[in-house]
Amino acid sequence: MTENSAATSTSLRARLLRWLLLPGLMLAFGLLAKNYLTVSEMANRIQDRLLIALAVTISEHAINSRGDLLSRDIELLLEQFTRENTYYRVQGPDGAFVTGDSGLPRLPDGITLEPGVPHFYNAHYRNEDVRAVTMKYLVSNPSSNIYGWVTIDVSQTRRERDNLIYEELLGSTTDFLVLMFLGGVFAWIGVSRGLAPLRRLQQAIRRRSTDDLRPIRHAMPKEVTEVVRSLNALLARLESSITANQRFIADASHQLRTPLATVQAEAEWALRNASDQQDRQALERIVSQTRQTARLANQLLNLARVSPEGRKAVRYEKTDLLALAASVTSGMVRHAIRHDIDLGFDDQSEGMNCEIETGNEVLLQEMLGNLIDNAIVYGTPGKIVTVRVIGRGVAVGPILEVEDNGPGILEKDRDMVLERFVRLDEQNGQGCGLGLAIVKEVADAHQAVMSLEDGKDGVGLKVRIAFPR
Ligand SMILES: Nc1ncnc2c1ncn2[C@@H]1O[C@H](COP(=O)(O)OP(=O)(O)OP(=O)(O)O)[C@@H](O)[C@H]1O
Ligand SMILES: [Mg+2]
Incomplete structure (x- = not known):
């Protein structure tokens, strides 16, 4: 693999971090969403219980006061206590308006109200979201002018409730972000420490000269041992192949030396005895070429001897x-x-x-x-x-x-x-x-x-x- 293609392939560190952080992030988002649902459900439940209590109290008051509105004091007390605006309407058994806000949202169509069973729903009133309850309440006091099942609607704004949810969500989001950041830092440190043996291996290979084909002996984690073992096997094969090559060159040049020396001696002898000018020139060329070839065989043998593989036994x-x-x-x-x-x-x-x-x-x-x-x-x-x-x-x-x-x-x-x-x-x-x-x-x-x-x-x-x- 070239340096370039190695650089373009994904880094192991990036892969590990991705696989650690992505699921972590997804988990964090999941937990945040669950937290949101739990908190808003809890807030709803509390508000709903309060609404029933309010509905009962308001209808008792309306009946006892024979259809009067809640006094301003009670309204203020309610507002201070719940920090929400509360609206109500009481209707007589015949559906006639008794007291409260006549314009309050009505129960969504298609819903039949069971006596004594409250029905909760979300609505919009006076430009605000409200949580509403409608229930039938039995008035059995024959002395009151209203007698039978009266219908009570109570609606309450959701400001405080939404504020609570928002604050809770903000708090838990901050906690999650801090946790994610710390998790990321620890993951980075962990991955770096985990990859340290690979870096040591890289340095060990990089430090090697081309002559050094000894096996790599660094202690490595289990996952890398196989790679190192294969690399060492390759180094061993490479070494034996180079040694075999060197031996072949040494043997070949050694084998060449004797016949070359014989040819040279014969040519020199022939040169000494040659009288013809042309023969002499040809023999001189033969002598010079054989001398040079003998020198080559000799130098090749010397080089094989001094090369890293040749000098191993030295x-x-x-x-x-x-x-x-x-x-x-x-x-x-x-x-x-x-x-x-x-x-x-x-x-x-x-x-x-x-x-x-x-x-x-x-x-x-x-x-x-x-x-x-x-x-x-x-x-x-x-x-x-x-x-x-x-x-x-x-x-x-x-x-x-x-x-x-x-x-x-x-x-x-x-x-x-x-x-x-x-x-x-x-x-x-x-x-x-x-x-x-x-x-x-x-x-x-x-x-x-x-x-x-x-x-x-x-x-x-x-x-x-x-x-x-
Ligand atoms: N002392 C020197 N002065 C000038 N040139 C030199 C000197 N030593 C080497 N050279 C040059 O360097 C080249 C390489 O030298 P080297 O000894 O490696 O090979 P060679 O002498 O040609 O062959 P051989 O292997 O037979 O020695 C020579 O061919 C020569 O041109
Ligand atoms: Mg030389």
């Missing part, structure tokens, strides 16, 4: 860089003389320790051989090549430098030449472009820092390998 131990560099340099003096190069060794250890703590002699010899060979081959005849060893400092390990005063390498090409099969001068048919790649691998194997710099006075090339402390 043992690292204390290695004296000064002694090693001196011995490799002296071994290459004849090669230098053949190219008319003055090869020198510059011991700058100044009595300091030049040991590499974890070094491998064979790999280091390969490195030195390639660096000195380059300096000799690409240096200008008659010029100087210096191999220098600088002793360990307070904060730095020993340093190896191979410097020449030949044509050097342009700064822009210095990264490129470290790659395999890169040659800057194709006309120079001596090499195959693997030397510096081998040097880089050996430097990496020793955690050394390799840099290509200008030689003395900006002339030539200086390759510097700084070993760790």
Whole structure:
């Protein structure tokens, strides 16, 4: 998966939070709605009971006072007590108006009133919503002028009731919002903590270099263990496939070396004995090509040996860089003389320790051989090549430098030449472009820092390998 497509796919955190918060939100809304219904039902019930009590009281009063309106005092008391406007109407058994508001809303059509059973309904009166009750009330006092089933309508505004519901709703909404916010914060923290192992896994994979195919050993939660196990299995397969490839290259180049050496020896022998000009030219080409192919087989084998898979079995131990560099340099003096190069060794250890703590002699010899060979081959005849060893400092390990005063390498090409099969001068048919790649691998194997710099006075090339402390 590319970085880009990974970025566009949904994040796990967003998914988890969505699945935690959405149901939470729905639940909160559900609870709020239920709360609203409960509160308004309760308020209705209380108001309805009050309405019945009012209806009975008002009708008793109307009958006892033989049809008088409620006194203003009682009306005010009612208003103060209920904080609502109360309207009423009393009708005699024959339907004749006895007292109260004659314009009060009537019982909705189609409803027959059972004697003694109150009927509640919502209505609109004087531009306000009202809750109303209508009931039949039996007057059995023969001394009163009204006798039989009287009908009483009582309506009451719903202001206070609605206020109560509104306040209750506001209170519970605020509580729910606070709860949702806290729930969201805890969900965020929980999800972040839950995903922390994934982040650790990501960092562990990101830190890996391409050479490091060891299995991932971080402790992971159960859900991720399978992923890590599959990843480790893939790493193991990859490693064995790379190792098999390396082994194949090493075997192939090894197999090539002997027949190539034979062809080269035969061609050189034939060249020495050839008298015909054309034969000589052809044989010279064969000798030169076989020499180059033999060099390629050799360098391929060397590269396979120093590559991460090849050097797995290599043992690292204390290695004296000064002694090693001196011995490799002296071994290459004849090669230098053949190219008319003055090869020198510059011991700058100044009595300091030049040991590499974890070094491998064979790999280091390969490195030195390639660096000195380059300096000799690409240096200008008659010029100087210096191999220098600088002793360990307070904060730095020993340093190896191979410097020449030949044509050097342009700064822009210095990264490129470290790659395999890169040659800057194709006309120079001596090499195959693997030397510096081998040097880089050996430097990496020793955690050394390799840099290509200008030689003395900006002339030539200086390759510097700084070993760790
Ligand atoms: N000291 C040097 N001065 C100038 N150019 C150099 C020097 N060392 C290397 N180069 C350039 O860098 C290229 C890569 O060098 P490298 O050693 O990797 O390959 P090579 O020498 O061509 O082949 P081989 O694998 O046989 O050594 C060379 O072809 C050459 O052009
Ligand atoms: Mg080379």
